Amino acid sequence: MTIEVRKPGLSTTVQDAGRTGYYDLGIPPSGALDQYSLRAANLLVGNAEGDAVLECVYMGPELLFTEAAVVAVTGAAMVPKVNGEERPQWESFAVDAGDVLSFAYLTGGARAYVAVSGGVDVPVVLGSRSTYGLGALGGFSGRPLAEGDVLPVGSGTGTAGRSVPADLRTTYSKDVEVRVMMGLYDHRLSRDGRATFLDTTWKLTPVADRIGFRYSGATLETVDREPPFGAGQDPSNIVDAPYPIGSIQVPGSVEPIVLHRDAVSGGGYMMVATVLSGDLDVVAQSAPGTRTRFVEVDLDGALALRAERRARDERLREVLG
Amino acid sequence: MARHEVVSPIPGVFYRRPDPDSPLFTDAGQTVAADDTVGLVEVMKSFHEVPAGEAGTVVEFLVENEDEVDAGQVLAVIEAG
Incomplete structure (x- = not known):
């Protein structure tokens, strides 16, 4: 066939x-x-x-x-x-x-x-x-x-x-919340920069594909530092590190990029937060123009979402299996 | 005379010129053939040509150059014939 x-x-x-x-x-x-x-x-x-x-x-x-x-x-x-x-x-x-x-x-x-x-x-x-x-x-x-x-x-x-x-069934909105855990490089953000990241309603740009989803909306303030050996001069540069799927890197401190399942595996941009795996589906279903808030959760919150998603998968299997 | 709506098939950013230094693809009052390009929609780093769809006279554009558009959104109106 x-x-x-x-x-x-x-x-x-x-x-x-x-x-x-x-x-x-x-x-x-x-x-x-x-x-x-x-x-x-x-x-x-x-x-x-x-x-x-x-x-x-x-x-x-x-x-x-x-x-x-x-x-x-x-x-x-x-x-x-x-x-x-x-x-x-x-x-x-x-x-x-x-x-x-x-x-x-x-x-x-x-x-x-x-x-x-x-x-x-x-x-x-x-x-x-x-x-x-x-x-x-x-x-x-x-x-x-x-x-x-x-x-x-x-x-x-x-x-x-x-x-x-x-x-x-999943329904879709042009206004979404995407849950994140902060880190691993959120220490590069100032208190204001961190607040800006979480308080801004970001808009998905047309630069969104299987590799990454780029958002616009604000510039994040970083803390001053002496660049470590191996990191570039830009405040958003880090010594090269692995990029987790779902990590949110912010090149030049503007336009956060959520890496998705075709991501490059590493590089030198600060990753200020990581999207919970259960909410990567929400990112996947965002079209350009989608207004997006990144909502911070802690590890317990992340595990709770994982359990919730697993329970939903289980129900799907019961109904259709 | 039939009114024909030119619709964007995809979401993205709408452009009325092939590049910033070129003239508009077309404008209100001009005539177009069905397969003439009336604009481009940019998404995922590529540009998708939007054809007029029907031959006729361009009545108006409903979105500005570089506006963000949704799939199914009317971009322009053509008086067919």
Whole structure:
């Protein structure tokens, strides 16, 4: 079974749960930026929750199915259509051989996830089918889909008409709160700089992709220092350090960048805070212009969010498993 | 005469010129062909061309150069025909 790419969309990539274990070698985890939507889409079509799907940013592709399959679209609000007829999101539906799947305009969120029963069956590279574009690794030939590509799909046994209950669907807003833990380099900020970081309503710029999300809104005041050996002269420079996924670096003390799952693994900018892993999905679904507050939580708060997210995943599995 | 709305397919920053030193792609009162570019939307460090969609006369632009736009937002109106 294959899917022909009639139109690729803006940047559609094959992604799964990710490629863990190689970040120390400079290869980031990649995988679906919104992991919850990945799980939901896969479970809807009867796949294992970490199987490979298509991640479509801002704009959906146009896909021709060569055989019958069951499909589900989760994540960003972008109404799917089969031969021009609307289908629901967060619900599995059938497509026949020769059917064309297309999408209406994005009306909320940023990234839609298209799961097909059997999963997108590109080769596994270093334990994952995820596309890492910067490294030309994994996915379909290591790159976003292009017109004319023919995607292999595994054999599956999905059921149409399965649905994620309303309270387990994600809704999207242009005003979001993203929970963070401060550090590791927040000591570079003055008291005012720290307050500015947490009190500013930041706006996501169009410079937002799988590597990082850049926000504008304020300049952060730093504390004076004698630059340590190996750090540059700019107050935002540090001696090179590893960059955690979710870390928020602030080059030049302006425009914080949240690193996401295709991040570079290290560098010399101060990271003033780190987004809780449970809220990386919220960042993933932010489109340019999204007004964002970074809200500080402590370790207990972070663990509570993790437990909350795990409980939600568990409920999803109970409903769809 | 039919009114045609030119809609941005993606969110981003709207530009009415191919680069800062060039003239506008088009302006109110000018005629356009369906595949003429009326503007660019920049997102993820790339520029996406927005075609007129229908041939006709440009009535007005509803967003300014360098305004941020949402997917589905009307950028310009064309009097088709």
